Amino acid sequence: MKLEKIELFAIELPLKVPFIVSYHRYDVMPSVIVKMTTECGLVGYGEAVADEHVTGESLESTISVIRHLLGPLLIGRNPMHLERIHDEMDRAIRDVPAAKAALDIACHDLIGKKLGQPIYELLGGRYHDAFPVTHVLSIGEPEAMAAEASEQVGEDYTAVKMKVGVDVASDVRRVAAVRQAVGPDVPIRVDVNQGWVNAAKTLQAMRKLEPFDIDWVEQPVKADDFEGMLEVKGKISVPLMIDEGVRGVADMRRLTMMQAAHKVNVKLMKCGGIYPAKKLVHMAEMSGIECQIGSMVESSIASSAGFHVAFSSKIVQSVELTGPLRFATDVGNLTYDLPFIRLNDRPGLGVDVDEDVLRRLTTDYYEVGGADHVAR
CATH class of the missing domain: 3.30.390.10 (Enolase-like, N-terminal domain)
Incomplete structure (x- = not known):
């Protein structure tokens, strides 16, 4: 061939x-x-x-x-x-x-x-049967984000991920509004996308967010600030996830040596595809760092590829591959059984x-x- x-x-x-x-x-x-x-x-x-x-x-x-x-x-x-x-x-x-x-x-x-064979069979075989799909809220006014979160939880989504990172005060208002809207039992994940810049602002924000029972906080400081991540990790009680800071093997090696986060968000677009993503997942697993497979808001093609990595990996405990749900028109037919995703057993990616x-x-x-x- x-x-x-x-x-x-x-x-x-x-x-x-x-x-x-x-x-x-x-x-x-x-x-x-x-x-x-x-x-x-x-x-x-x-x-x-x-x-x-x-x-x-x-x-x-x-x-x-x-x-x-x-x-x-x-x-x-x-x-x-x-x-x-x-x-x-x-x-x-x-x-x-x-x-x-x-x-x-x-x-x-x-x-x-x-x-x-489906791709997951080439990567070690299916380990997970299904993953819950988290609804992702993009940055907006607190009231609008709260209304959207309430609506999506009403449609059986089991968790909410919030994009924040504008400034500490307005971000706290956003989280407070969403927590009030969804109640005490719905997990809320907070993704800062580097927006709080450094450890000092992050610690200030996390003190103010303590009443709202955050599930985890993701990449609050600049991508290459592993020392800042380590400082934050040692001073907060909420699990810390690194995302933009880990792109390839060198970054993952640095993460595992420093133990600078509890979790890592592995994305195929950051590391070069399925083959290197699987290597990163194995490296994280050997160091006891939990993995999520995320995306850059991709179509059914790359989203499906990410799911094959996730479904074949024990250490992957969450996924964030919701691009196809955000598009008015998609090039492929990856299907979700909301609030879950379950892969089919068709050869290759499994999408048309x-x-x-x-x-x-x-x-x-x-x-x-x-x-x-x-x-x-």
């Missing part, structure tokens, strides 16, 4: 409502869909959702690096040779994890389809990609291994 052609679709996924975090507002979600075709006619799909603030990539840079460097590198290769593929991609260019993730996911989709929808959402198109560029 050899790769014959790689197609790149630059798309804009329409959001039902804007998604707002501490560092950006998204009205649509830019994404790069990769379609790989082998000499024997098998087709696999991957996805890259780049984020300048987290992965250091943009949609344009992702297309360029796949089109001119990584794509040509993979043409003629066997997608099953994942260790070699990742080694050669890493030798060709540092970082660019979302670009590498798109190719990695498509390779896994091809392998699963070739062997007639609607080529008509994909083309309708496409703003630019490229080929590697065929005709080079067709702009739309």
